[in-house]
Amino acid sequence: MREARKGMLLVISGPSGAGKGTLYSRLLQADGSFTFSVSYTTRGPRPGEIDGKDYCFVSEETFAEMVERDGFLEYAAVHGHHYGTPHQPVLDALEQGRSVMLDIDPQGALQVMEKMPECVSVFILPPSFTELRRRLEGRGTEQPEEIERRLRNARGEVAMMGRYQYLVINDDVNAAYETLQGIVDAEKQRSCRYFPIVDE
């Protein structure tokens, strides 16, 4: 039995605090078929960050040029800086049979799903809004107003969960991870990206 495979673009999204980042990192580490997508940003590098590895650090002008020639799968402004997922490296990876995973907020995820409808989209849900608040407050990194804003956003984002192909509740992180990995493994068997050759 021989076989050929195309890569998949996996979009992991969910409200802030749902735990998508943790699941993303764990899967990226465990599943060697996935490549990390290096985002572009107009903010300056923090100590220890390496250009081209952690981020591609570019000027506002370069960023604007890339937006103009449709160079991003999605982009957004956060705290006065721009962040974007470049299109071409994703296409190159998929062509070469490698998979790409994106950990991305729901606004960006919807942009990616529109540009690449063949992507696999997974929405991570918190078990409750009370728990979501507990997690956001537990981080201790956001101001109270920012937490309230994220909680308001979360309601709107959860209401749109039907736009994603798969839904995973992150109540217990180990269980959620296993479910996510199961989805990824199943998607590898899809006839649109898996081409087995039956031997004589």
Added chain:
Amino acid sequence: MREARKGMLLVISGPSGAGKGTLYSRLLQADGSFTFSVSYTTRGPRPGEIDGKDYCFVSEETFAEMVERDGFLEYAAVHGHHYGTPHQPVLDALEQGRSVMLDIDPQGALQVMEKMPECVSVFILPPSFTELRRRLEGRGTEQPEEIERRLRNARGEVAMMGRYQYLVINDDVNAAYETLQGIVDAEKQRSCRYFPIVDE
């Protein structure tokens, strides 16, 4: 966290000798969410077979009437008798949140996929045509000409594997079963049939 689920129609198909029957029985036994679909047939009951449980035994007239009013998801003639999968019980089960599994030859599977495009279709492949021949001969139930006919059919059926959503190689039956079960578990997380409710 509360949730609601719709059932799924799972179509397991593949060439004769690929091992779909074994995988089907094992999954039906292991996964309580699945219901066995009772086929209709015009052949007489064999000793021990119970009407309405193993098959619904009907006359050629009744069968023809059901065909006429589009009562079958698929039907076929085998050795002078008719066999069919009734449509209504499948719809009823799905409505009630139960899932239905069909173990069905590729000709029937394509009929079902056309009538119910929302079904989940899995095609089971043999690792090689040599191994397929070995399995068919090993059964000792078919005449040599029948085996040759099935092997010829298998080539045509394998060529159409792209029509199915998922492909599973049945080289090792335990590995194939695990892959199949993984596909089923992933499909349970689909937003078209899984409706979680995030608590306050």
